[in-house]
Amino acid sequence: MESIIDSANATAVERMTEARPVLTGLGKALDLIPGMHENLLLHAGPPIAWEQASGPLRGALIGALLFERRARDEGEAERLIVSGKIQLAPCHHHSAVGPMAGVISPSMAVYVVENKTHGNRAFSNLNEGYGKVLRYGAYSRDVQNKLHWMHEAMAPVLGAAIRACAGVDIRALLAEALHMGDEGHNRNKAGSLLFTRQLAPYIARFAPDPLTAGAVIEELGENALSVLNPVMAACKAMADAGHGVENSTIVTTMARNGTEFGIRVSGLGERWFTSPCPQPVGLYFPGFSAEDGNPDIGDSTITETAGLGAFAMAAAPAIVTFVSGTPQDALNATLEMYEITAAEHSAFTIPQLDFRGTPVGIDLRAVVETGITPRVNTGIAHREAGVGQIGAGLVRPPLALFNEALVTFAENYGF
């Protein structure tokens, strides 16, 4: 006989895997994101105040206020936030997700992803590429210039292209990318090219001039992470579809704000369970070491939550070098995640595992029972604002989070 929890979990995971997220548009955060207002900045991870924020998050918040022209310098930006004039809230509270610092400000362009099965929507910002970028806390003049170009030149063209091509089916794109060596989190090379390929004809048609068309296509095609943000929004739309199922122990959110790691559980409403963020283990770019690294940061763990990223590692043996592993380690990573998940994904399959569906739907109970915490593939930010990405690697949330959530679950439901 199936228990109440088992059937609740089956429902939650079924909703996650049956969700069909389609990228349908691109527009201004203020106009699109529910609850967004002039004085609000969204950020990655669980709620946090300026005082607790780490370097990269502070840098990104400052950079966003400079971009919005609400502040002329970092001192003024900081004062605006500390005074409470500018409020902070997690992206996750507004149907949004952002990589690394994940800062979304009112006038930023955001992708709109619609879940065609259940009707919910999710949002994410534009990806700036590698190097010194806002999401790693950089806010220098060249970072600002790039942001302005993206918003003023690229976003209108991209938005028109997305609308004209009748939407990009992100679930289908991901399914194909997994068969091309992506895992949907750290490696989005194939997905970004598929994305560029699908939009390029429309970009050419709707760009005001060939130079802009070329520049936009070049930007999308050269950035191996250009599809990451629509993918994250798609994962958010899928995870949200599974959220709020009574009696379910499925984890529907995992996110980090650079200080704390937080999770939310389908059957436990909007409550966060948080714990200090661990430091990722991985490879550092030349000249950097673990001492320079910031504790883990970003909403991109939504990919693992939805059965991608480290959970689909078997599909992407090329990136095991981040943790000096072997292709066998990539298989083992995915096999290990089956131990703590409730289902296998019906849409995302792994050729290397005989087309087995990716492990999806982290079951709180299984994590506590086995002591196996979810694996997360991640980029490593410098601990100081403005330096940017200094490495990539693997991180796992602390087990204590899951233990605490399980105890709360039992109390809430009177078990």
Next chain:
Amino acid sequence: MDDSSAPDGKAGAGTPATLAELRAGSYYDSVVLMLLQRALAELPGILDAGVVMGTPANKKLLAQSALLTEDLQTAAPEDLILVVKAESETAGRAALARVDELLAARRPQQTDAYRPKSLASATRMLPEAEWVLISIPGRYAAAVARDALNLGKNVFLYSDNVTLEDEISLKETAAGKGLLVMGPDCGTARIDGVGLGFANRVRRGGIGIVAASGTGLQAIMVGIHRLGGGVSQAFGTGGRDLSDGVQAISAKQALGRLKDDPQTEVIVIVSKPPATSVAQELMSQAASCNKPVVLDFIGYCSTQEEDVAANIQFARTLDEAAELAVSLTKSADSTGCTEQHPLSSQSTTEAPQVVPSHLPHSFLRALYSGGTLAYEALYLLQDSLPSLHSNVPLPGGRRLDNPHRSRGHTVVDLGGDAFTVGRLHPMLDNELRVRRLLQEAQDAETGLILLDVVLGDGAHEDPASELAPAIEEGTAAAARDGRTLPVVAVVIGTDGDPQGLDRQIERLKGAGAYVFTRHDDALRAVAGAFAGAGDGRSFRSSKQEPGAPQASEDGHVSSTFAAINVGLESFTDSLRDQGAEVVHVDWRPPAGGDERLANLLTRLR
């Protein structure tokens, strides 16, 4: 502080120190830990070592050896305790620093292949597995066995310390699903030609066995093999199965399977004396088998004879059971249970002579590793040797007050609870027996030492290499006192066993031991020696029966057998070695051993 193990004058520089390390939430199986403990103890400057999980029982043991330091008092059952008593702090630190290296060295053949963490994923990796072997600590074993049954698997439950209630409920659940639970505390079985747990390599054949006794089953299988016969299936049931409480649920199921098995021509049932009602029920089921059935209820021979069906015969010894079974498969006629005392006649296979006799004022000291062999020895020797003492409970026998000290004629089961808490079974670790043998040899009252040496998968890889030097040392010590101290060894093994039967026998004979391969022959010789019947003829046993085929002849390996192993790694190695398909579960206590969370998880299932 107990200073009996303090450095005896050979201490190097520095003062003796006891150093400890606690590793929270690390779980290793007991074999791995005990081997590590031995390896640590053998390092230079180390006087004593303890490597155990922090259960209350283990902490008590450490306290007894003065190894429980202040900081270890708080250790939890899921914590790994590493402690060394060293000649100096430097030596102690050096030893503890080598722990990881020693642990890693134990797994030379480990591959990168994924090791599942749960039964469910193991099943997914090897769906054709019909059996799950469980050898994790008893308090966790029943839950895993239940999972296995729910996944539709038969269970080989090696773990002990499973409650009677759990045993009954598991067996009832299994029976309802047409599945079998062998155990708890089941040491041996042979399924489709593959040995589980402690098992000898024997050829396949027409004899099916149901056994509530581990070494009893081993001795019978070895006997069958030696006589040229073979085994179809051998099911263990666990020692409690034939009790009033369990009502032989597993034995009856196993008997049913053998009845229906076309490969099985003859059935053997072996057990220590069962509850009377259970014996009656089993016999009436056996009577309806339409196949010859040999019963060895060790000491339960002739009382019920009138009621016994025509297809049932009683054997008086394990070897006789093997002999009867083989003769029945060959459609030969056999003698069955006679009125004679089992030791009054010679076996047909081996000359029983041993030892220069005349042991008037001295005593037998039998040091067994196999529980059922010890039991059989007591039963068979009780008429020849007055006032036998033992730690094995036998109706009418005399209980040893202190199992560590022999009194008069003594039969000790060194696999008994008093000896195995916190240490490896003597079939795996000869240390305890070596020490006891030397202790007995120095006792002027000791007239003869009897040992069993059990070979096969799961057992020590070369027991003779450790027992033979001890025999030499013991007999030499006796000789210095002007005493002759014969040592009799009975080797339970086949020519297919990994230890090499001939090599083991030669090594033991080389040390001066009188070696037998039939247990009853060895006992006959022992009884004869104390009765003054020995005639000093030279030893000439241990040969293969003429014409007996070698183990490898018809292949003891089945390519179809597949199993999942949860617990001792050595079981996985042994199965793989026998050509079986096996997936090893990297098992950890639920919720890392946190009982509160584990209980919560049970409620949230």
